[in-house]
Amino acid sequence: MQRYILSRLIQSFIMLVGVLFIVFFMLQLTGDPVALMVSRNASPEQVEELREELGFNRPVMVQFADFVSKAVRGDFGMSLRHHQPAMELILERLPATVELASMALLFAMVVGIPLGLLGGSNPGSIWDTLARGAGLIGQTIPNFWLALILIMVFAVGLGWFPSFGRETRQFMGLALPTKSVILPAFALGLFTMGQLVRFTRSAVLEIKNEDFVRTAYSKGLADRRIYIKHILRNAAIPLISILGVQFGYLLSGSIYIETIFSWPGLGNLLAESIGNRDFALVQAIAFFTSLVVVSLNLTADIAYGMADPRIRYGE
Amino acid sequence: MTKILSVKNLVIKFHTFDGVVHALNNVSFDLQKGETLAIVGESGSGKSVSMLSLLHLLPMPPAKIENGEAWFYGAGKEPVDLLKLNRSGISKIRGGKIGFIFQDALSALNPVMTIGRQISESTMEHLGLSHAKAKEKTIKLLDRVGIPGARQRYDNFPHQFSGGMRQRVMIAVSMACNPKIVIADEPTTALDVTVQAQIVDLTKELQKEFKIAVVWITHDLGVVAGMADRVLVMYAGAPVEIAEAQDLYANPQHPYTIGLMNALPSVKGHEDSRLTSIDGMPPDLMEEPHHCQFAWRCPYTFDRCWKEIPQQIMVGENHVVSCFFDVENRRPRGHV
Ligand SMILES: Nc1ncnc2c1ncn2[C@@H]1O[C@H](COP(=O)(O)OP(=O)(O)OP(=O)(O)O)[C@@H](O)[C@H]1O
Numbered sequence: 001m002q003r004y005i006l007s008r009l010i011q012s013f014i015m016l017v018g019v020l021f022i023v024f025f026m027l028q029l030t031g032d033p034v035a036l037m038v039s040r041n042a043s044p045e046q047v048e049e050l051r052e053e054l055g056f057n058r059p060v061m062v063q064f065a066d067f068v069s070k071a072v073r074g075d076f077g078m079s080l081r082h083h084q085p086a087m088e089l090i091l092e093r094l095p096a097t098v099e100l101a102s103m104a105l106l107f108a109m110v111v112g113i114p115l116g117l118l119g120g121s122n123p124g125s126i127w128d129t130l131a132r133g134a135g136l137i138g139q140t141i142p143n144f145w146l147a148l149i150l151i152m153v154f155a156v157g158l159g160w161f162p163s164f165g166r167e168t169r170q171f172m173g174l175a176l177p178t179k180s181v182i183l184p185a186f187a188l189g190l191f192t193m194g195q196l197v198r199f200t201r202s203a204v205l206e207i208k209n210e211d212f213v214r215t216a217y218s219k220g221l222a223d224r225r226i227y228i229k230h231i232l233r234n235a236a237i238p239l240i241s242i243l244g245v246q247f248g249y250l251l252s253g254s255i256y257i258e259t260i261f262s263w264p265g266l267g268n269l270l271a272e273s274i275g276n277r278d279f280a281l282v283q284a285i286a287f288f289t290s291l292v293v294v295s296l297n298l299t300a301d302i303a304y305g306m307a308d309p310r311i312r313y314g315e
Numbered sequence: 316m317t318k319i320l321s322v323k324n325l326v327i328k329f330h331t332f333d334g335v336v337h338a339l340n341n342v343s344f345d346l347q348k349g350e351t352l353a354i355v356g357e358s359g360s361g362k363s364v365s366m367l368s369l370l371h372l373l374p375m376p377p378a379k380i381e382n383g384e385a386w387f388y389g390a391g392k393e394p395v396d397l398l399k400l401n402r403s404g405i406s407k408i409r410g411g412k413i414g415f416i417f418q419d420a421l422s423a424l425n426p427v428m429t430i431g432r433q434i435s436e437s438t439m440e441h442l443g444l445s446h447a448k449a450k451e452k453t454i455k456l457l458d459r460v461g462i463p464g465a466r467q468r469y470d471n472f473p474h475q476f477s478g479g480m481r482q483r484v485m486i487a488v489s490m491a492c493n494p495k496i497v498i499a500d501e502p503t504t505a506l507d508v509t510v511q512a513q514i515v516d517l518t519k520e521l522q523k524e525f526k527i528a529v530v531w532i533t534h535d536l537g538v539v540a541g542m543a544d545r546v547l548v549m550y551a552g553a554p555v556e557i558a559e560a561q562d563l564y565a566n567p568q569h570p571y572t573i574g575l576m577n578a579l580p581s582v583k584g585h586e587d588s589r590l591t592s593i594d595g596m597p598p599d600l601m602e603e604p605h606h607c608q609f610a611w612r613c614p615y616t617f618d619r620c621w622k623e624i625p626q627q628i629m630v631g632e633n634h635v636v637s638c639f640f641d642v643e644n645r646r647p648r649g650h651v
């Protein structure tokens with residue numbers, strides 16, 4: 001188990017170094033960043049001055065070393081637009097994104113896993129038809145299109161939900177979600193729901209045919225126990241990895257949904273900063289998102305190892 | 316002797332995409348209380364199917380029980396037909412009255428559940444024990460089947476055991492609820508020879524102690540000689556001969572059994588005593604049988620063998636054979 005964790009840690013570390021590299025050179029590839037920062041009628045001297053001030057006149061490798069040494073301390077520089085450290089802006093927007101992603105994941109799990117279990121345990125039944133339908137819908141409906149339909153029907157038409165923005169309810173110092181999260185979470189979580197249905201269903205179908213399930217039947221256990229303690233418990237192990245990956249996707253993949261619903265999260269901030277060519281902010285968000293995804297995958301891998309006794313008690 | 320199980324005219328077919336597999340054609344046999352019945356036969360002869368079907372453990376579809384009865388005398392005063400039981404009825408029999416030992420304990424045990432839980436969950440289900448009581452009973456049982464340090468081993472997972480120890484756990488699983496019958500489907504095939512012998516001995520001991528009837532499915536006639544009271548020889552989905560073990564070895568009646576005995580090395584219990592060396596191939600089970608299924612490989616066939624399916628004929632006390640020819644006297648048997 002220790003060796004397993006160590007190898008995952010090393011992998012994650014290498015990933016992050018790669019990400020830093022890409023994030024840094026992303027800026028270089030767009031051409032001269034300084035040219036974008038100054039007004040069109042600035043004199044060449046003024047441009048040169050700014051270049052020197054921001055350190056863009058130094059050799060690329062020196063700039064990279066400087067970038068990395070700051071980045072590991074969370075310093076990505078000032079947002080040009082907001083005149084505020086990029087990291088600060090990110091942390092301000094983080095709760096909204098975490099709320100949306102968690103709600104989306106919750107919806108996907110609560111619907112997807114039981115539906116996959118029901119479908120896989122009764123192939124050919126009405127539950128199976130539902131499960132396969134849900135899997136297909138989740139994978140084929142584009143979420144931005146769904147978001148627009150939801151707004152038209154449930155916000156504009158029926159008026160059940162607000163069509164944009166985030167409201168929270170304060171409770172003992174916590175900002176709790178309100179119904180404003182429901183439509184965006186549904187639109188965002190549908191894809192993940194489809195993934196979970198499909199994965200759970202096929203895992204159940206496969207595990208059902210394992211010898212140990214026949215043994216469980218031969219012991220006279222009730223179906224419920226067999227499905228939950230034997231089949232689902234075995235399916236849960238790979239499911240943990242899927243959940244980790246999906247949560248990372250939800251945390252980083254909400255740019256359309258956040259924009260459409262004017263949800264004040266990271267995706268929205270990213271869209272805005274790209275529009276403004278606010279490079280420090282784009283870099284900070286890109287790195288931060290990667291960090292979140294890599295840590296989630298690492299956590300999922302470790303949880304996977306803990307859940308599987310063959311790894312937990314392996315060498 | 317009293318019967319614990321009586322199977323009559325069992326016919327099972329698999330309806331597959333390629334056609335109908337005639338897996339069992341008219342299987343009938345009795346099992347006596349506390350005895351060991353060995354079932355021997357080539358691969359595909361229907362040994363596993365006949366036993367799995369009794370506990371409704373075949374995948375249905377494709378399997379379909381077309382005919383037959385399986386009277387079980389160990390569930391209360393009245394016998395019950397296992398094949399007619401509903402889900403909850405058969406659940407009470409499974410594990411509670413009839414236990415199963417599978418061939419490969421590594422794949423037959425849940426890899427992510429402790430072996431202790433895998434045993435106690437069935438005692439909780441059938442005997443209504445509490446968690447704590449079930450655990451104590453399981454630890455005693457683990458100790459009884461020869462797991463050293465049973466209390467600590469309770470929380471171990473299957474992959475933490477050796478093959479032989481895992482098969483001991485499997486035996487404990489099958490006997491946890493004091494069943495009347497234990498069906499062992501080639502329980503030693505995956506093990507090496509010395510461990511095989513230990514498993515056979517352990518099963519015999521426990522069988523005596525708890526008065527369990529054991530059905531022991533095997534390819535290995537060497538094992539059979541050492542442990543079985545009676546032997547059922549299967550061929551192409553039907554029993555061709557059933558006899559007491561000694562009687563069978565001394566006086567085999569069916570040409571197939573005779574072939575098997577001749578193919579046995581003279582040293583009894585030799586590890587290579589497998590059923591491989593009779594000329595020819597077993598028949599295609601996709602064809603519906605219309606005559607003796609051994610006729611293709613039989614040196615004694617005459618016209619009747621190609622026209623009728625032989626029924627079971629008594630040729631001695633506790634000795635039945637399904638064959639039209641009397642090999643000993645070199646002539647067809649009289650009509651029975
Ligand atoms: N799920 C299935 N679908 C189709 N045919 C099957 C299925 N299970 C078993 N059969 C067929 O039933 C016949 C009997 O199989 P069975 O497993 O009982 O043989 P066996 O005597 O136990 O052989 P072995 O010694 O290899 O275990 C075989 O011909 C097999 O092909």
Ligand SMILES: [Mg+2]
Binds near residue numbers: 362363500
């Ligand atoms: Mg078999």
